Amino acid sequence: xxxxxxxxxxxxxxxxxxxxxxxxxxxxxxxxxxxxxxxxxxxxxxxxxxxxxxxxxxxxxxxxxxxxxxxxxxxxxxxxxxxxxxxxxxxxxxxxxxxxxxxxxxxxxxxxxxxxxxxxxxxxxx
Amino acid sequence: xxxxxxxxxxxxxxxxxxxxxxxxxxxxxxxxxxxxxxxxxxxxxxxxxxxxxxxxxxxxxxxxxxxxxxxxxxxxxxxxxxxxxxxxxxxxxxxxxxxxxxxxxxxxxxxxxxxxxxxxxxxxxxxxxxxxxxxxxxxxxxxxxxxxxxxxxxxxxxxxxxxxxxxxxxxxxxxxxxxxxxxxxxxxxxxxxxxxxxxxxxxxxxxxxxxxxxxxxxxxxxxxxxxxxxxxxxxxxxxxxxxxxxxxxxxxxxxxxxxxxxxxxxxxxxxxxxxxxxxxxxxxxxxxxxxxxxxxxxxxxxxxxxxxxxxxxxxxxxxxxxxxxxxxxxxxxxxxxxxxxxxxxxxxxxxxxxxxxxxxxxxxxxxxxxxxxxxxxxxxxxxxxxxxxxxxxxxxxxxxxxxxxxxxxxxxxxxxxxxxxxxxxxxxxxxxxxxxxxxxxxxxxxxxxxxxxxxxxxxxxxxxxxxxxxxxxxxxxxxxxxxxxxxxxxxxxxxxxxxxxxxxxxxxxxxxxxxxxxxxxxxxxxxxxxxxxxxxxxxxxxxxxxxxxxxxxxxxxxxxxxxxxxxxxxxxxxxxxxxxxxxxxxxxxxxxxxxxxxxxxxxxxxxxxxxxxxxxxxxxxxxxxxxxxxxxxxxxxxxxxxxxxxxxxxxxxxxxxxxxxxxxxxxxxxxxxxxxxxxxxxxxxxxxxxxxxxxxxxxxxxxxxxxxxxxxxxxxxxxxxxxxxxxxxxxxxxxxxxxxxxxxxxxxxxxxxxxxxxxxxxxxxxxxxxxxxxxxxxxxxxxxxxxxxxxxxxxxxxxxxxxxxxxxxxxxxxxxxxxxxxxxxxxxxxxxxxxxxxxxxxxxxxxxxxxx
Numbered sequence: 001x002x003x004x005x006x007x008x009x010x011x012x013x014x015x016x017x018x019x020x021x022x023x024x025x026x027x028x029x030x031x032x033x034x035x036x037x038x039x040x041x042x043x044x045x046x047x048x049x050x051x052x053x054x055x056x057x058x059x060x061x062x063x064x065x066x067x068x069x070x071x072x073x074x075x076x077x078x079x080x081x082x083x084x085x086x087x088x089x090x091x092x093x094x095x096x097x098x099x100x101x102x103x104x105x106x107x108x109x110x111x112x113x114x115x116x117x118x119x120x121x122x123x124x125x126x
Numbered sequence: 127x128x129x130x131x132x133x134x135x136x137x138x139x140x141x142x143x144x145x146x147x148x149x150x151x152x153x154x155x156x157x158x159x160x161x162x163x164x165x166x167x168x169x170x171x172x173x174x175x176x177x178x179x180x181x182x183x184x185x186x187x188x189x190x191x192x193x194x195x196x197x198x199x200x201x202x203x204x205x206x207x208x209x210x211x212x213x214x215x216x217x218x219x220x221x222x223x224x225x226x227x228x229x230x231x232x233x234x235x236x237x238x239x240x241x242x243x244x245x246x247x248x249x250x251x252x253x254x255x256x257x258x259x260x261x262x263x264x265x266x267x268x269x270x271x272x273x274x275x276x277x278x279x280x281x282x283x284x285x286x287x288x289x290x291x292x293x294x295x296x297x298x299x300x301x302x303x304x305x306x307x308x309x310x311x312x313x314x315x316x317x318x319x320x321x322x323x324x325x326x327x328x329x330x331x332x333x334x335x336x337x338x339x340x341x342x343x344x345x346x347x348x349x350x351x352x353x354x355x356x357x358x359x360x361x362x363x364x365x366x367x368x369x370x371x372x373x374x375x376x377x378x379x380x381x382x383x384x385x386x387x388x389x390x391x392x393x394x395x396x397x398x399x400x401x402x403x404x405x406x407x408x409x410x411x412x413x414x415x416x417x418x419x420x421x422x423x424x425x426x427x428x429x430x431x432x433x434x435x436x437x438x439x440x441x442x443x444x445x446x447x448x449x450x451x452x453x454x455x456x457x458x459x460x461x462x463x464x465x466x467x468x469x470x471x472x473x474x475x476x477x478x479x480x481x482x483x484x485x486x487x488x489x490x491x492x493x494x495x496x497x498x499x500x501x502x503x504x505x506x507x508x509x510x511x512x513x514x515x516x517x518x519x520x521x522x523x524x525x526x527x528x529x530x531x532x533x534x535x536x537x538x539x540x541x542x543x544x545x546x547x548x549x550x551x552x553x554x555x556x557x558x559x560x561x562x563x564x565x566x567x568x569x570x571x572x573x574x575x576x577x578x579x580x581x582x583x584x585x586x587x588x589x590x591x592x593x594x595x596x597x598x599x600x601x602x603x604x605x606x607x608x609x610x611x612x613x614x615x616x617x618x619x620x621x622x623x624x625x626x627x628x629x630x631x632x633x634x635x636x637x638x639x640x641x642x643x644x645x646x647x648x649x650x651x652x653x654x655x656x657x658x659x660x661x662x663x664x665x666x667x668x669x670x671x672x673x674x675x676x677x678x679x680x681x682x683x684x685x686x687x688x689x690x691x692x693x694x695x696x697x698x699x700x701x702x703x704x705x706x707x708x709x710x711x712x713x714x715x716x717x718x719x720x721x722x723x724x725x726x727x728x729x730x731x732x733x734x735x736x737x738x739x740x741x742x743x744x745x746x747x748x749x750x751x752x753x754x755x756x757x758x759x760x761x762x763x764x765x766x767x768x769x770x771x772x773x774x775x776x777x778x779x780x781x782x783x784x785x786x787x788x789x790x791x792x793x794x795x796x797x798x799x800x801x802x803x804x805x806x807x808x809x810x811x812x813x814x815x816x817x818x819x820x821x822x823x824x825x826x827x828x829x830x831x832x833x834x835x836x837x838x839x840x841x842x843x844x845x846x847x848x849x850x851x852x853x854x855x856x857x858x859x860x861x862x863x864x865x866x867x868x869x870x871x872x873x874x875x876x877x878x879x880x881x882x883x884x885x886x887x888x889x890x891x892x893x894x895x896x897x898x899x900x901x902x903x904x905x906x907x908x909x910x911x912x913x914x915x916x917x918x919x920x921x922x923x924x925x926x927x928x929x930x931x932x933x934x935x936x937x938x939x940x941x942x943x944x945x946x947x948x949x950x951x952x953x954x955x956x957x958x959x960x961x962x963x964x965x966x967x968x969x970x971x972x973x974x975x976x977x978x
Binding site: 009010011014015018019021022025028029032033034036037038082083084085087089091092094095096098099102103106107109110113114116117118120121123124125 | 339341342343344429432433434435437438441442444445446448449460461462463464466467468469470471473474477478676677678679714715716828829
């Protein structure tokens with residue numbers, strides 16, 4: 001949109017993977033919180049939330065994987081070593097690809113971290 | 127426009143180096159530049175807006191507040207030195223610890239980052255100034271006034287006394303908390319405005335005001351951190367502003383947002399406060415780490431190892447820090463799974479934080495380290511911070527936190543994190559950057575003495591607190607009984623605190639002692655590689671003599687002729703032919719020059735605007751409603767005058783030669799203009815505050831089975847009418863913009879008038895809904911939250927009316943035309959956000975009761 005360089009590139013892809021984490025985190029928290037506030041112990045509303053969080057986790061990891069592949073390609077499939085400190089458009093692009101790839105790894109780990117409670121905690125409150 | 131292709135050397139138009147003609151050119155250019163950037167003298171000195179002035183005032187003021195809060199801490203430590211002490215009263219102690227936390231967080235930690243960035247960021251980016259110097263000045267004066275107001279309250283025994291996070295029901299109780307809570311809420315809301323102003327300034331400055339060639343992979347790491355932190359401010363401060371609004375409505379008008387008897391919930395405040403409060407810890411920490419990221423390469427004499435990893439860490443921490451807030455609320459009885467989400471995210475944030483520390487260690491290992499004073503403070507700070515980080519991992523585990531919650535263990539943890547992660551690096555930064563400001567060096571001997579006193583004093587003072595806490599001493603008690611096993615630990619802490627304070631005093635003395643007879647420092651005294659060290663000793667207020675082309679992350683190391691070329695005016699913008707202040711605007715990713723930006727000069731109006739706005743907040747604190755109204759009108763008048771005379775100024779020519787055969791436009795509008803960016807960024811913050819209020823609505827829905835009482839509510843009709851009218855007004859505004867592009871001035875004015883009428887009608891219809899259905903906001907939380915949402919939308923409609931009328935007036939005055947259309951583009955942008963606000967507000971209050 002308005003953060004463009006050559007070839008209509010933008011800075012936004014850099015924050016794609018952490019944004020996926022943020023959406024996954026917020027959705028998991030809100031879903032579980034509402035489920036726990038509205039649950040009556042007999043119904044399966046909490047179980048549904050746990051399964052839903054599991055599905056969202058798979059989707060989030062898929063989105064991060066997609067972003068990683070894209071970033072890996074922009075980086076040049078690892079053909080060029082960092083630090084990507086030349087004053088060329090190519091090096092700028094490789095730098096952004098590489099940084100996005102690193103962020104994707106961090107985001108994937110964080111998504112898994114946040115999903116674990118839903119896997120292990122069988123009731124809203126122990 | 128053409129991209130620069132020639133190198134600095136290849137400049138055929140300039141006279142031969144050092145020829146008489148060249149020396150004459152340089153001399154006349156310098157005279158003109160100096161005149162354009164002149165700092166006024168006498169009383170007019172305080173009307174200066176240049177970053178070299180405002181940034182220094184800002185830094186000094188923040189430090190003054192820090193020392194004040196430090197004195198409060200020493201009083202507290204003296205009180206706690208022995209059991210059953212009666213040095214101060216319980217109430218004074220309450221005021222002291224509340225003000226200590228408040229001042230350190232809101233008046234020192236956050237402002238000091240803005241202050242330091244205002245001083246050094248333009249210099250680092252080879253810019254003459256930040257894009258909105260008057261906004262910086264406005265932020266500074268707001269900060270001074272708000273800060274003095276909040277701090278001064280303790281001398282009238284009226285300081286806030288309920289802890290720096292102001293939990294209701296204690297803080298909503300008028301008898302328990304007195305006027306102090308109002309001073310806290312309104313004084314700090316005012317300062318939060320200044321923080322958001324700084325965020326706008328710094329984001330646009332980092333992205334758009336770089337030197338040509340400084341692509342996004344070459345920007346100094348400090349700039350990366352500032353960009354991330356400014357973005358965090360946009361999402362962290364607005365929830366607190368929203369919380370402040372709810373809080374103050376409860377205190378002043380008895381709207382029951384946090385009162386359980388009328389179905390409010392004190393936990394909503396805790397959520398809103400900590401959604402702000404936890405990211406704030408990182409807002410404080412990241413800029414300090416940014417200073418270390420500048421200092422470490424200099425003293426290792428090599429580029430940073432792992433530049434991309436630092437970017438990973440900065441961006442990653444920026445995001446993850448928003449997923450931690452509930453770890454301050456582990457003891458409130460939330461569902462286990464909710465606690466676990468936040469515990470998991472709290473452990474995840476350790477990864478990027480650790481990455482930064484390993485990057486620094488790797489850089490030091492790979493270089494030849496020079497252990498000067500800034501390095502002492504930087505490494506000492508990191509050591510302390512790591513200890514605080516490790517106890518942080520402990521308290522991030524909910525079961526451990528239940529044991530340690532509200533004990534001195536937490537006090538020890540947070541001081542290790544903040545003093546190690548923030549105060550020590552800032553002190554390192556002061557020793558490192560001092561020559562940039564004054565041209566002189568600080569004393570290395572005093573620096574070493576100060577460091578060791580601070581380092582030893584800090585650990586003697588705070589390490590025992592871990593034990594005191596584990597032995598059960600709660601925080602915020604004004605005294606304690608004998609024989610609980612806390613006595614000697616507290617005494618040791620007090621001794622340590624005073625040693626630490628002695629170290630701070632040594633540093634302060636070093637900074638303020640007269641240095642008139644000392645020689646100026648050598649140029650680039652630390653042999654650093656980044657652009658801020660281009661500055662001469664002492665520097666000139668124009669900042670950079672001419673703007674260089676950048677090819678490296680460490681241009682002073684890698685571009686040997688750079689300093690000489692800059693000094694000889696062989697870069698861009700070497701002159702001020704028209705006597706105007708100018709700086710370059712470049713593209714975001716590749717830093718190609720796109721505009722020669724005229725930045726406004728010194729003016730008194732930012733100060734007047736800040737003081738009148740401060741008057742609004744202060745008068746409201748004391749419920750002096752007529753005075754409040756008078757200040758409101760005065761503020762509006764100051765603002766309109768400021769806008770009318772100082773913004774979207776029509777230049778005398780459309781383009782300008784800036785050197786190297788480069789011709790750049792002077793006036794740009796829409797997404798290409800920095801004003802449009804500022805509007806966009808401001809409105810993102812505004813939308814976050816609005817989202818926080820909507821969150822409040824659904825929060826109450828979550829906790830109450832029958833949130834909407836039977837038959838209550840604003841109805842469907844009037845909210846829908848309001849929504850329709852405001853959406854129509856949005857369409858009319860867009861039509862005005864389109865007609866303006868087509869050059870049909872008459873139709874533009876008609877459209878603006880129609881939009882104005884529709885907006886007024888829409889606002890009235892919005893209020894009519896809850897009014898006509900007799901929703902009483904003091905009776906229950908449902909009507910209260912409906913009213914707040916509606917009032918929020920209507921106030922924004924009121925602002926929209928002012929903007930539309932402003933455009934109409936500009937059009938009639940011939941200052942808004944087809945060619946000069948910044949105002950129209952920015953108001954249309956505001957209206958996009960306005961339309962979203964209207965649709966969401968009236969959709970929620972009108973339709974949700976039907977479907978929910």
